Amino acid sequence: MTTPNRWWITGTLTTRANFHIGNGEIVPNDPRVSLDKDENGEEQYADVAAIVTDCNGKPWLPGSSLRGVLRAWFEKHAPNHIVSLFGRGDKNQEEAGKTRVCGGVYRSHAIQPSLTQESYHFDSGRLTLLEAGVAIDRVLGVASDQKLYYQEVVRPACASSRPSKSATSKNPPFKALLAALEAFNDDSLTLGAETHSGKGRMTWKCARVCGLAGEAMKQWARDAFTGKADAPIDRAQVVQIQPSTHSTAAASLDVTLKFEGLFCVNDPGSCRLGQAGEKAPQKTPMKTSMTPSWLNKQPRLDAQGRAYLPANSFRGVFRSQMERIARTLGLPKVCGEGTGITCKPLHHAKDVDNLCPVCQLMGAPGWKSLIEIGDFRQQGEAQVITQEFLAIDRFTGGGADGKKFNARAVVRPTLQGRLSLDETRLASLKDKDAALALFTHTLRDLKEGDLRFGMGTAKGYGACKAEYTVGTASIPRDLKQWAETQHGNAVTWLTKIANQSTCNTRLAWPKAPEMGCQNSSIQSHATAPNLEFHNPSHFIPAKEPNPNDPRWLSAKQRDWQSAPPISHARYTNGSFDTKQFRYSGRIVCRLRTLTPVVIGAQRTAATKSSAAVVTPYSYDENLAPDKKTPILPASSLRGLISSLVEGATNSAFRILADSQLSANDYPNKRKDLGKMHDYFSKTFGQEMLPYSPSRNRLSPADLMFGAVSDTKSIEQIQALAGRIWPGDAIGTPGGFAPEPVLLKILDSPKPPCPTLYFTSTKGFIAKKT
Incomplete structure (x- = not known):
């Protein structure tokens, strides 16, 4: 009878990406993640999917998890050794495997937790971070309700000592086991959940290989626990046994x-978002002087x-x-x-x-x-x-x-x-x-x-x-x-x-409409007449609002689920029967400023010796004003265009504060008109208010630029993403004034106070008399 060889492999797995092996439990109300307050004003906390830990609360690598991925590797690359190393559980043919895999204990790497890691829910005791995720509704284009989740992950650069013991009579299975462990280094072997999304990437480093064979095995059995089993084999022999690094075929x-x-x-x-009297976050990442x-x-x-x-x-x-x-x-x-x-x-x-x-x-x-x-x-x-x-x-x-x-x-x-x-x-x-x-x-x-x-x-x-x-x-x-x-x-x-699909006929794309304009109507700034008049206001002729217009669509959730009229889940090409086509594409515009424009970014508070300063918006925060590149933010363009679309299409008021409304009846006392929403609802109808469960239809502006309801309703759409994606307008470098321009803050105009508009103070902009 041949005495089998005994091998003991010890090594270290170092995480190169976030890593999660769950224990099947959800930790309710984890204090590391605070959410919005509930209706009673009480603090709410998120539920977190926890990882497997040892008795000390540290992350733990179960031997069963490692054994499972090793067996999967053998099924793909070396199926002849599966029974020998891992056994089989077929009925009437059960056979024990010769490989025993032990679990791994995590230890922190030399990289210490930074301010950033602490701000992002880093737990130095558990060596874990919290990772957030959310599912997006394909039809509405916004976050799905109740689909925000958090899970605990082990951060990169954490190490796990992993001993593995295998008993085999020949070297080939042992060499294949070493090859499987080396597969960690080229991402052919990964551990944990969501490995298809980059998690579970690790680096394997073999620390020690010990073995007993032949007479040494017999001597060890006779002497019983003499310690000789821990004697490492010669390094040259390990190099000779260990195969070259496995290369992936993917x-x-x-x-x-x-x-x-x-x-x-x-x-x-x-x-x-902060509430009244609420403390600000203790720490914020990427803190700079401009933060x-x-x-x-x-x-x-x-x-x-x-x-x-x-x-x-x-x-x-x-x-x-x-x-x-x-x-x-x-x-x-x-x-x-x-x-x-x-x-x-x-x-x-x-x-x-x-x-x-x-x-x-x-x-x-x-x-x-x-x-x-x-x-x-x-x-x-x-x-x-x-x-x-x-x-x-x-x-x-x-x-x-x-x-x-x-x-x-x-x-x-x-x-x-x-x-x-x-x-x-x-x-x-x-x-x-x-x-x-x-x-x-x-x-x-x-x-x-x-x-x-x-x-x-x-x-x-x-x-x-x-x-x-x-x-x-x-x-x-x-x-x-x-x-x-x-x-x-x-x-x-x-x-x-x-x-070859279920469509019987293919729709031929119609020719896109011409968007050009006559050259005679375009004049450069240099050739414009000196007496050119620019109307300070632009008025849009509009009819009475009509929510029954076919361009207004149902806001009911069931109507969009059964037959989505304007869905983000597909490109819509309209209908050939009605000759109403819809287009997807880009519109590139050039804007020419005719008067000074200020889009504020950061504001420095006023002091006794200096006025408050509003820094213009730009990507170049650290440059001098005369070297910065002016930027017209996409959000400003979007707000401007959407407000014009609301007026041109008789759409609902997408943003309308529910403040107290009153009318000035000078010299008599101001007349109270009640709340803004109540007044507009009585005057124009409920459908003209900002989107909420009280509305039954979505206006054209809602469909183009999106809508969000502040109140939850299972019957209605909670939110709808817009279909317009603007980009920032990039100006010419050096377009800012080198010195700040002083402006006088004006109060609301009142007839008894004409001096607010006619004060002539040196250094301030004032109306000419």
């Missing part, structure tokens, strides 16, 4: 996102304090665009649009063809995504600025009460990430060409800038274009050659797919 594509303006992925738990003491929105940061785009955020936008393309082309059974339109969970891999084309690529319950996506990390340095936002009341023309907030964002960052495609599983699809063509078409849209990431897409945030670099392999095996030889190009192939 196709990969390096993606560089170059943002054209501001970018921010908001962390909803780090800060929130205000109170932030409403701030970007999510990595362990190094840099902004990044989480893989889940990229995946959600990328998948949503893929679904939009598939639905527009008429591909059958694309899930995600409306109630009940979803793929069923998959229990057997052979039933993968029952999934819709998007779920086959991007994953579904029971089917892992074929496309793995990593976090997109910031490359180089990027400036961070604070932008102030203020909604304008449609009646008063001033700032709306409670509608001011600010956001901290990164200026024109460059983020880099990687997409990997599992070619082996792709080949198992029945219609792999259709799936691949859908993937490449989405890549084209990403490259052309049709996808936006992060918060504030309606305010000019998140616009970018992509650049691609082929990684370890082409996608797949030289995509360009595949497209040319098989179907000409991906667009042509998608058209063929659409022709």
Whole structure:
């Protein structure tokens, strides 16, 4: 009888990305994440998906989790050794495995928690962060109700000591086990949840290999616990046994996102809107001299304090665009649009063809995504600025009460990430060409800038274009050659797919309307007459509001779920019967300022010796005024255009404060007219008020620029994303005045006080007499 060899492997796994192995429990009311107060004014806290911990409350790597991923690797790369190393549980053929895997204890890396990590719910005792996520409604284009979640993750650069003991009679299984462990270093082997979104990436470092064989094993058995079993084998022998690093066969594509303006992925738990008498957050990330003491929105940061785009955020936008393309082309059974339109969970891999084309690529319950996506990390340095936002009341023309907030964002960052495609599983699809063509078409849209990431897409945030670099392999095996030889190009192939779908006829796209104007009506500023008159007000002729107009749509949730009239889930092309076409595209405009323009950013309070100073909005916070580039924010353009659209289309007042309304009856006492909303409801009707559960229809301006209800209702749409994505207007560098201009603050005009308008004080702007 041959005495089997005994091996003992000890090594360290170091996390290179966030890592989560859940214990199946949800921690209710975690004090690390405070939410808005409830109706009774009591503080609310988020529920958090917890990780597995040891008896000391530190993260724990279960041996069963590691054994499971090792066995999965052997099933794919070395199936002949599975029974020998891991056993089998077949009925009447049960056999114990010869590999015993022990759990790992986490220990903190040399990197210490920074201010940024502490601000983002870092727990130095548990060595964990809290990560937030939210699902986006495909039809409405906004966050789905009750779909915000938090989960606990182990931050990168934490290490786990992991001993593994295996008993085997020959070297080949042992060599294969070493090869499996080395697969951690090229991402062929990952641990935990959401590995398709970049989590669970680790680095394996073999610390010690011990072994006993032959006479040494017999001697150890006779002497019983002499310690000889811990004697390491010769290093040269380990090198000889250990195979070369395993190389992955997955196709990969390096993606560089170059943002054209501001970018921010908001962390909803780090800060929130303040209430009266409420304390400000104790700490804010990326604190600079220009950072205000109170932030409403701030970007999510990595362990190094840099902004990044989480893989889940990229995946959600990328998948949503893929679904939009598939639905527009008429591909059958694309899930995600409306109630009940979803793929069923998959229990057997052979039933993968029952999934819709998007779920086959991007994953579904029971089917892992074929496309793995990593976090997109910031490359180089990027400036961070604070932008102030203020909604304008449609009646008063001033700032709306409670509608001011600010956001901290990164200026024109460059983020880099990687997409990997599992070619082996792709080949198992029945219609792999259709799936691949859908993937490449989405890549084209990403490259052309049709996808936006992060918060504030309606305010000019998140616009970018992509650049691609082929990684370890082409996608797949030289995509360009595949497209040319098989179907000409991906667009042509998608058209063929659409022709074979359930649509009986294809709609021919009508010619876009001409948007030009006559040259004779355009005059340059230099040739304009000196006596040119500019009307200070522009009046829009309007009829009486008519909510029964067909352009007003139902605000009921069920109407949008059953047959969405204007859905973000697809590109709509209108109807050939009514000759009403809808277009998707870009409008590029050039604005010429005729009078001085000030868009305020930061404000420095006045002192006894100096006036208050409002800094104009610009990306260049640290430059002198005469060197800055003027920026007209997309939010300002959007507010201006949306207010004009409201008037031109007789739409509802999208922003109208419910303040006390009174009429001046000088010299008599002012007449009280009651609350603003009550007065407008009696005068113009309930449908003209800002969007709320009291309204039954959505006006044209709501459909174009979006709507949000302040009150929750299960019957109505809670929010609707706008269909207009403006961008910042970039001016000419050096367009600011080198010195501040002093302005006198004016009070509301009153007949007895003409001096407010006719005071002539040196150094102040005053009306000429």
